[in-house]
Amino acid sequence: MKAAVIRGTQQIQVEDVPTPEPGPNQVLVKIKYSAICGSDVHRFQYGMMNSGSIMGHEYIGEVVQLGADVTLLNEGDRVVSGGGEPPEGISARTAGDRYSARTMGLKTPPQGGFAEYIVLDEWRPLKIPNNVSNELAVLAEPAAIAVHAVRRSKFSIGDSVVVMGAGPIGLLTMQVLNAGGAGAVYVSEPATARAEAARVLGATVVMNPTNEDVVSKVLEISGGPGVPIAFDAAAARPTLQQGLEMVRRGGQVLVVSMAWEDVDLLTVEWIGREVEMKASYGSQPIDWRTVLKLMERGLLSKQAMVTDESFIGFDEMQSSMERLMKPEEHVQLVLVP
Numbered sequence: 233m234k235a236a237v238i239r240g241t242q243q244i245q246v247e248d249v250p251t252p253e254p255g256p257n258q259v260l261v262k263i264k265y266s267a268i269c270g271s272d273v274h275r276f277q278y279g280m281m282n283s284g285s286i287m288g289h290e291y292i293g294e295v296v297q298l299g300a301d302v303t304l305l306n307e308g309d310r311v312v313s314g315g316g317e318p319p320e321g322i323s324a325r326t327a328g329d330r331y332s333a334r335t336m337g338l339k340t341p342p343q344g345g346f347a348e349y350i351v352l353d354e355w356r357p358l359k360i361p362n363n364v365s366n367e368l369a370v371l372a373e374p375a376a377i378a379v380h381a382v383r384r385s386k387f388s389i390g391d392s393v394v395v396m397g398a399g400p401i402g403l404l405t406m407q408v409l410n411a412g413g414a415g416a417v418y419v420s421e422p423a424t425a426r427a428e429a430a431r432v433l434g435a436t437v438v439m440n441p442t443n444e445d446v447v448s449k450v451l452e453i454s455g456g457p458g459v460p461i462a463f464d465a466a467a468a469r470p471t472l473q474q475g476l477e478m479v480r481r482g483g484q485v486l487v488v489s490m491a492w493e494d495v496d497l498l499t500v501e502w503i504g505r506e507v508e509m510k511a512s513y514g515s516q517p518i519d520w521r522t523v524l525k526l527m528e529r530g531l532l533s534k535q536a537m538v539t540d541e542s543f544i545g546f547d548e549m550q551s552s553m554e555r556l557m558k559p560e561e562h563v564q565l566v567l568v569p
Contacts, residue, residue: 234569235286235347236549241279244553246546249286252343252351254299259354261311265370265543266291266345266567270399273556274492288345288567289313290373292366296349304354311357312372313345315520319355346549348569358520361528368527368534370566371404375523375532376515378404381488382412383519384512385461389413392436392459394450394478397466398426400564401488403433403537405463410434411531418453420446420466420474429536429563441470450478458483467491476502476509484508542566 233251236244254260267290275281295309305311343350360369378401387393393414395406398421406417416436421427430438437453439446451458460483462475467489473496475485487509526532543566544552552565 233348234546235343236288236546236567238276238281238285238287239283242276242554244276244550246549249343249347251349254297254302254351256300257302257354258299258351259295259302259305259357260297260299261293261350261352261357262296263291263293263345263348263350263569264310264366265293266347266569267370267374267400267538268552268556268565268567269374270401270556271490273553274490276553277557278492286343286346288347290370291345291350292360292369292372293350299354302354305357305359310360310366310369311352312360312369312520312524313352314356314373315358315376315515315517315524316355317517346567346569358524361524364524364527365534367538368532370538371400371532371534371564372520372523372527373515374400375404375408375526376519377401377488377512378408379519379522379526380515381405381463381486381512382408384510385463385486386484386508387412387414387461390415391461392416392418392454394418394420394459394462394475395435396420396441396446396462396464396471396475397468397489398423398430398435398438398563399465399559400537402426402463402465403429403563404532405465405488406430406435407433407532408526411526418450418459420471423560425561426559426563432536433533441474447474447477454480457481460484461486463488465489467495469493469495471495472509473497473501476507479505479507481505482507484510486510486512488512537564538566543568 266288272287418437419430419435422442458480
């Protein structure tokens with residue numbers, strides 16, 4: 233089978249590799265779509281994957297072969313890449329007490345989704361509801377991250393909130409907040425295509441941080457005290473500081489992005505309001521199940537995120553990863569193996 237294989241810092245090559253065979257209680261999945269995640273781009277950009285690694289964790293596909301003793305899935309089932317409840321004694325998450333999202337990439341992972349096929353333990357994937365399209369379902373993994381972030385936050389129905397960054401995670405966080413009854417969602421995003429996607433998907437106000445003071449704008453439209461919660465889905469150098477300045481006294485900044493370089497912080501600007509900063513990472517099975525329910529009910533949309541221009545082939549992987557290092561024109565790119 234073909235796969236996009238890491239061969240050094242900012243080097244990815246399309247190679248023929250052995251097609252995996254499912255063992256007992258495993259299934260072989262033919263991958264239909266595999267979206268490129270920001271964390272894939274960062275590991276490509278900063279050389280945080282061993283040579284020979286195959287990245288990709290935002291994929292969907294069809295079960296085409298069953299290993300011995302499989303009972304949870306059937307051939308022909310459409311599945312997303314994760315979300316299943318692990319058997320007793322197995323954690324759904326790989327993060328340990330000393331986990332670093334940066335250095336973890338140095339370990340060669342099991343084969344990922346930038347390939348034609350993948351083998352999964354039968355408990356791991358979830359079935360895609362019949363009325364959910366493949367193009368929407370491929371957003372399930374980042375949507376689960378968005379749901380997890382909102383669940384970890386102090387968000388309450390009716391709250392007005394800020395989302396900084398309108399990449400896939402930011403746009404999905406915005407949609408989850410709207411589905412959960414947000415009073416308003418204000419989005420900060422400098423890239424034109426991503427800002428427009430935020431407008432299409434229901435942002436109340438979209439701000440451009442390159443030509444306006446977003447902190448002052450949020451204070452103005454919130455009536456002075458600031459918003460109760462700001463989500464940092466950008467990981468840009470100024471966004472964490474901006475978030476801490478735009479939340480009200482006792483407010484919260486929920487960090488759902490990963491900055492790979494130093495960010496600016498000036499505590500004197502916000503310490504007097506006793507604000508809280510909280511991190512969110514990854515997802516749990518309940519988050520995936522919630523996502524599929526939201527998709528099934530029509531409360532999450534792929535509009536302006538997965539379009540005809542989103543799809544690429546293996547021959548475009550290198551150039552696409554390079555473009556996504558400074559995203560301007562694209563919201564989401566999806567490999568079609």
